[in-house]
Amino acid sequence: MDIGGLQGEEMIALENTDTVHNLIVCTLCSCYPWPVLGLPPNWYKAPPYRSRIVREPRKVLAEDFGFVVPDTVEIRVWDSSSELRYWVVPKRPEGTEGMGAFDLAALVTRDSMIGVGPAAAPSS
Amino acid sequence: MTAPEPGVRPDATEIGDARRRVEALVCDLPGGGIDERMFTEPWELRAFAMAVAAYHTGKYEWSEFQLSLINSIKRWEEGDGAEPWSYYAHWLDALETVLADNGVLSDAALDDRTRTVLAVPRNANHHEAHREPVAVSPATAS
Numbered sequence: 001m002d003i004g005g006l007q008g009e010e011m012i013a014l015e016n017t018d019t020v021h022n023l024i025v026c027t028l029c030s031c032y033p034w035p036v037l038g039l040p041p042n043w044y045k046a047p048p049y050r051s052r053i054v055r056e057p058r059k060v061l062a063e064d065f066g067f068v069v070p071d072t073v074e075i076r077v078w079d080s081s082s083e084l085r086y087w088v089v090p091k092r093p094e095g096t097e098g099m100g101a102f103d104l105a106a107l108v109t110r111d112s113m114i115g116v117g118p119a120a121a122p123s124s
Numbered sequence: 125m126t127a128p129e130p131g132v133r134p135d136a137t138e139i140g141d142a143r144r145r146v147e148a149l150v151c152d153l154p155g156g157g158i159d160e161r162m163f164t165e166p167w168e169l170r171a172f173a174m175a176v177a178a179y180h181t182g183k184y185e186w187s188e189f190q191l192s193l194i195n196s197i198k199r200w201e202e203g204d205g206a207e208p209w210s211y212y213a214h215w216l217d218a219l220e221t222v223l224a225d226n227g228v229l230s231d232a233a234l235d236d237r238t239r240t241v242l243a244v245p246r247n248a249n250h251h252e253a254h255r256e257p258v259a260v261s262p263a264t265a266s
Binding site for chain 1: 129255
């Protein structure tokens with residue numbers, strides 16, 4: 001996708017599926033894929049998110065982000081470090097079968113690429 | 125203490141068993157409301173749990189530990205009051221004493237380990253890539 005640059009020398013995209021939901025955190029500080037997502041939001045850098053999301057990811061997503069991950073889906077939490085940053089490819093929303101890459105890109109939010117929310121629903 | 129999040133993989137190791145035993149013990153005790161917190165710092169709970177776990181694995185007799193705790197408190201009471209009161213500081217002192225007396229963990233080994241831990245910064249491995257998830261909350265239904 002031709003993405004890279006400062007603070008994004010090595011990055012891995014994690015694809016969400018029907019059975020696996022990925023989300024990212026930096027447990028130590030605030031490592032974040034700058035070239036893809038810009039600078040991180042304040043809550044990403046805050047101790048409550050950084051510690052709780054590791055201990056009880058399902059609960060934090062539901063309570064703090066209003067994002068309920070179905071209990072049929074495994075949640076994987078990935079720790080970004082200065083060497084390797086992650087970002088999330090959200091699941092394709094329903095009702096987007098006819099849409100192309102350009103229109104789909106508009107549905108991809110920052111939060112969905114951190115893994116704390118779904119991609120936006122098509123407005124049609 | 126809260127119960128583990130539903131769906132988190134149970135830790136099937138000996139340490140997992142020890143943790144569950146202490147958890148059951150603490151959770152079944154009376155009291156413990158917000159005003160009567162049994163532990164004010166996380167390290168106090170860890171010190172408590174280690175003492176119970178070491179007893180369960182036969183490292184010492186409970187009476188030895190009690191005696192050691194009483195002695196540690198007595199030394200504080202007979203002192204000049206320079207040290208602030210901390211029940212779990214005595215608890216930890218008692219634990220270290222009985223472990224050393226029983227040849228489980230020598231003072232020298234404990235000092236070595238303490239120095240190592242203090243010398244390693246928290247971000248010691250932060251320049252390395254972490255290629256596995258740090259946590260997994262498995263699906264509980266299919």
